Amino acid sequence: MENKVKKSNNLKYIILYLLILVVIIVAGYFILNSILKEDVTADIENKEIVFNTQTSEDLQLVKAEKFEIPEHISATVPIFMYHFILEDYGDYPDTENFLKPETLEEQLKYISENGYDTIYIDELDDLYKYDKPVALTFDDCFVYFYDNAFPLLKKYNQKATIFIITDYINGENYLTEEQLKEIADSGLVKIESHTKTHDYLDEMNYDEQVEQAVESKERLEAITGQEVTTYCYPSGRYNQTTLDIIKDYYDFGLEMLGGVYDSDVDTNPYQIPRIYANRSMSLSTFASYLEQSRVYY
Template sequence: MESKVKKNSNLKYYILYFVIVILIIVAGYFILNSVLKEDVSAGVESSNLEVNTVSFEDIESVKAEKFEVPDHISATVPIFMYHFILEDYGDYPDTENFLKPETLEEQLKYISENGYDTIYIDELDELYKYDKPVALTFDDCFVYFYNNAFPLLKKYNQKATIFIITDYINGENYLTEDQLKEIADSGLVKIESHTKTHEYLDEMTYEEQLEQAVESKERLESITGQEVSVYCYPSGRYNQTTLDIIKDYYDFGLEMLGGVYDSDVDTDFYKIPRIYANRSMSLSTFISYLEQSRVYY
């Protein structure tokens, strides 16, 4: 009888212990869980805080670290030369200079879907920033650039450099000052000089050439508020006088032809070669040039 009572009271203790142990485990689980949650949310908050407080200088220093300027790199860059983007060229001569808008769209689509980096001409001395650089340049332009090419560059978010004949500005079928300002402000297009009058530089006197180089640069800079540092020789014609003059005003000079730019071969920044993107260029030909884009150390 006595042992039964003892047994019963022992059993009660066992049950009590068991319940206490369960309670401790459950309480422990909840406490641990809530501590872990706090840690995670604190982590998120602190990382948010970090993002919010990253300064411009921090980003610049990270960039500088990522793009540490190497002693020497080699690069090949296809630089395409376009003129007019227009479906129907009407009575114009030089029909190969007119590229259909859908052809340009096809090319831009390919560039953006295949990881190429469109660069400005004035980035040719900073190629270490890119993996697959390609440059799109438009000569003469007229209003067709604003109507047909500019919307496509914006649609595919691709950069281009355009060359403007400054005496033509505000003239018939040419770009207006307001359009040039809008184009420059887009951040996708650099506006550079194609002289004042688009005449043969190699037939001009020193003074005439100086005027072409200096006044076109000043006019464009006053319209866009941005530096003009690239000179594009009309019809690809220039002479030693041209080169002597522009080295004081420009960083780059562009030829009309010559194939893919190769930094090891084309070491003179005033004789940059280009590829003529004409109306009958097929997409596969365009791609075969693109595929030569390379930056190596």
């Protein structure tokens, strides 16, 4: 009899313990669940707050760190070709090659106010870093670049790539070595080769072409201390020999004509097209090219 009572008491305790255990487990589940939910919400809120307080430069960094470099990206990039930035073109016949400084200023202002990213030509390999890339290139340059374009690039903090004819350095109306060094040191301008003499490459033999490509590169690298990676064909003229030679010395070659660069179409890095930014280009035409800037995965 006593044993039976003991047994029934034991059973009661066991059931009670089990009930308590079930209550604890169920309560624990709900408490844990609500904590986890709060954490996720707080996380999202924090991320939004952090995101909103970043500067665009920081965002760029966050973007670069956050994502693996994608294996393939596609991009369309307007690459503008300028020559001389000068109000008065004097007796020079190709008047369209002279852009007024105020026009360049208008364009740079538009670029900076509308969130475009100016890139160097050799950043065409790193487009994943950018959302709205655009490249500004200046051929020949002369001292007008130093006097009229360089101050505007600094004012609007925009990047450009310039193409120098190395036999002209220190010559009349041309850039001096000191000016080139100062320009390169600014961190806003990459100095690249526009050959030694600006003669037609497609009329030269193999050795002459090697000399143009190699000596101009070495001279510029000696002046700036920076690697020269891009070759710009004078008057847009080149042939297969040019392409065979420069692949050993340069990463990119620039044409004079063409539309907006499209990475899926313009797959040869030695035939990069450009848009002629001439004297009579309106701001709305300039803007319509910019609107085609895109990077997508």
